[in-house]
Amino acid sequence: MYDYELSWTPETKQLDRPYYKSLFRFLARDIMTGVLEPNVRLPSQRELSYYLDINFTTVTRAYKMAFEQGLLYSIKGKGTFVSPQANVDQTVFHDWVPNRAINLGFVDVFHDQDPQVTRLIHDELNDLQVAKVFSYDRENDALNRAKAGKTWLSLLGITPSPAVKILMMTGAQSALTTIMMGLFARGDAIAVDEYTYSNFIELAKLVGIELMPIPQDRFGMRIDILAEQLVSRRIKGVYVMPLRSNPTNLMMSAGRRHALADLAMAHDLLIIEDDYLRFLKPDAGPALLELAPSKTIGIFSTSKAIAPGIRLGFIACDAQFEQRLHHTFVDLESQVSTIDAIMMTDLILSGKVRKIVKSRVAQIQQANQICDALAIGNTQGLSLHRWIALPDDCQVTVLQQRLRDANILVLFDDHFRVGHDTRHRFIRVSLSATSSLTELRNGLIQLQALIQLSSGK
Template identity: 35%
Template sequence: MNDDLSWVPSELPLQPPLYQSLYQSIQNDIENGMLPPYKQLPSQRELSYFLDIHFTTVTHAYELAIKQGLLYSEKGRGTFVSPNGVRDNTIQAQNNASHISDLGILNMGSTPNSLAENTIKLAMSHVTLATLSRYSTNAFDDQQYRQICQQWFDYLQVPMNKNQSTLITGGGQSGLAVILSGLFKPYDTIVVDEYTYSNFIELAKTLHIKLLAIAQNQDGMDLVALEHLLTTQKINGVYVMPFLSNPTNRSMPLIRRQQLARLSRQHDFIIIEDDYLRHLNTQKLPAIIDLAPQNTVYITSFSKIVAPGLRVAFLLYAQQFDRQLRHSFTNLNLQEPTLDFAIIRYLIEHHLIEPLIHYQSEQIERHVAVFREIFDFSAPSSPFQWVKINPKLEIGKVKDDLAQQKIHVLLSPQFQAGGWRSHRDYFVRIAIAGISDTAQLQHILLRLKPIIR
C-alpha cells in the first residue's frame, strides 16, 4: 500500500499523542525536503488505513498543520504542502544578482548626487565625534531627545502627550521586534490582514507568535470578521498599516479606524499601528493611537523617507507599556542607533526632511503616471502597485518568464500570513519607486506587462 501513497512519515512508529507525532513528521519532512512545495498528501482516510490509526487522528494533525501554515487544502482536490510554510520569505534586495531589474524592494530615497544624499552629507558634517563615541542607555530621559520626537510627531499630526512614552530604535523592523518581544509571548495570537508585510510574518514566526489572517475589503481589514473572531478565541493583538497597507495599498477611512479603536477597548487587545507612509498622506486622518491611546503602539520610521540604509524608527505608546518595551529594547538594541539618530535629529531640527518628502512625493507621482499609462487602470499614488496576474496564466510559467527577463517582483504568496493558502487569483507587488529614472522604469514595465497581463 505504501507504493500507492504520495507520502508516509519518514519516522515510524508514531509516538503518543499520535496526532502530535504525525504533525511533527509533516513538519520534519517539509524541512528536510522530503515534502516539497505543492506536494499532495494522501487523503486522511488513506493515511489512517496505512498507519492503522483513527481517521480523526489524521484529521487533527492535518488541521494543525494547516493552522500553522505548513499545509493548505483545496475543496474537492485534497491537501498540499504550502510553498512558504517553512521557507524564509524575508524581503531582500537583489543586489548580488547581475543585471536584475529590481522592482521587489521599496528602495526609496538616496541615490548618488540626489537631494537625499546631499542632505545626509550636510547633516553628517555637523555630527561631533563625542556624539558617536558615547555609550549611554538613559537617553530616554533626555529632554532634547523627547523634543525631537515631539517635533516629528507634530509634523505627522499625531498628538503626543505627557502620559505617553517614546523609544528610538534601529529602524522599523527593529521597532517591531521590540514590540513583539516586549508585549507578546510565544503562542500569543495576533490578527493581520490576509496579505501583509512579509518581514512581520517572518518576525512572528521567529518569535513563535501565531498570526491569524483576515481578508481586506476596500477600506482595509474586515472588522466584521475580526469581531466574530474576537467572540470565538483569545486575540492578543492586531497589526495594521492604516495608510497604503503593504502590499495591497488599502487605506482605512476614519470610521474604520474608530471601529478598530472601539474593539480594542472592548476586548482589551493591543493594536500595532505601523504608519510607515504617513508622511505621504496629505489627508492626515487621526492616527489610531489618537483614538485608542491606551491600547495602541504607534511606529513611524525614516528609511522610506531619507534613505533605506538609515535605520531609525520612533515608537509612541502609553506609559503602561514602558517597562516591558524598555526592557525589550535594552535586550535587543542596548541603545539608540547613535550615528543614524544624530543624522535624523539634525534633519528634523533644521526642517530638512520636509523638502525630501516633497521631492519624493513628486517623484512618486511621475512614476505612477508612467505606470497608469502602461497598465491603463487607476493606480493609487503609492511607491508600489498591487497588480492581479491574468487568471489564464500558469503561475509557474510567470515565474520562469520573470526569471528569464531578469525582473524581480514579489508574488502574493510571499505576503500571505499564517502560511500560504490556495487562491485562484495571484498578484504581484511592483515597487515603482525603486527605479529612479522614469525612462528606465518605463522600459522595465513594458517588459513586465505581457508576462503578467
C-alpha cells in the same frame, strides 16, 4: 479503526518522548518534503490520536506548534489543512537582486538622488560634532530623541495624547521584533490582513505566533469578520498598515479605523499600527494611536522618507508598555547607533527633514504618474508600490520564467499571503528601486508585455 484511509499516518514506532514534539517534527518533515501537499486535509485530532493510540491533547499540542510555524490552517466546520505557504520562504532579501536586473521587487528609496537631499545629508555629516560621538549624555539624549519623535509624528499629522511615550528604534523591523518579543508570547494569535508584510510573516514563525488572516475590501481590513473571529478564537493583537498596506496598497478608511479602535477597547486587543508611508498623506485622518492610545503601539519609520542607510524610526506607546519595550530592545542588543541618532535628531529638530520629505514626495509623485499613464495596478493615491491582479488565464510559472529571462525582478503574492486562497494571483511592483525613472518606465512596459504574452491560450 476507521473504515477509510487517513490522509496522514506517521509510523507509531518512530515516535519518541515527548510525543507531541516528535509528532510535530514528523508532520513538519512531511510537509516540507512534499509528502503532504498544500491544501491536503489532515486527520482530525481525535482520528489521529485514536490511530496512534496516544492522548488527544498530544495531537492538539503538535498541531498547535504547526499552526505557530505557519504550516497549517483551519476552516471552521471543515477541518485542518496544509498551508500553501508552508514551503515558501517569505523573507525578502535585498541581495536577491541579480547584476543589471531591473529591480521592481524591493520597496526602496530612489537611487537617482535629488541634489538637494544629497547636499543636506552631506552637510549634516560635516556638521556632526565629534565630541557627541565620544560621549553619551543619557538624560539629554533621551529627551532629545523623544522630542524628535514627537516632532516627526507632528510632521505626519499625528498628535499623541500626553500619556504616550516615544522610543527611538533601529528601524521598523527592529521595532516589530521588540514588540513581538516584549508584549506577546509563543502561542498567541495576531490578526493580520490576508496579504501582509512578508518579513512580519517570517518573524511570527520565528517567535511562534499564529497569524489569523482577515479579508480586506477597498476600505481595508474587514472589522466585521475580525469581530466574528473573536467569538471563537483567542486573538491577542492586530497588525495593520492603515495607509497603503503592503502589499495591497489599500488605505483603511476613517470609519474602519474607528471601528477597529472600538473593537480593541471592547475586547482588550493590542493594535500594532505600522504607518511607514504616512509621510505621503499626513492629512489621512486620525491614526489608531490617537483613537485608542492605551491599546495601540505605533511604528513610524523614517527610512523610506529620508534615507535607508539611516535605519531609524520611532515606537509610540502608552506608558504601561514603555519599560517592557525598552528592556526587550536592550536585551536584544538592538541599541541605536549614536551617530545615526545624532544625525536623525538634528535633521528633525532643525527642520531640514521637511525639505528632504518634500523632495522624496516629489520623486514618488513622478513614479506614480508613470504608473498611472501605463494603467499599472490599483490607484488610491501616492505609494511606493502597486498591486497588480494577474488575468485568470495567466500561466504564472511561464510568466516567472520569462521575467527571469528578461532580468526583471518582481514579487508574487505568495511572498505576502497568509490565507489559503490561491485562486487569484497578484504581483507587487516597487516604484522606487530602479536606478532611474526611465528604467522604471521601461521595466513596467516590459512587464505588461510579458503578462499579456503569458496569458490566454
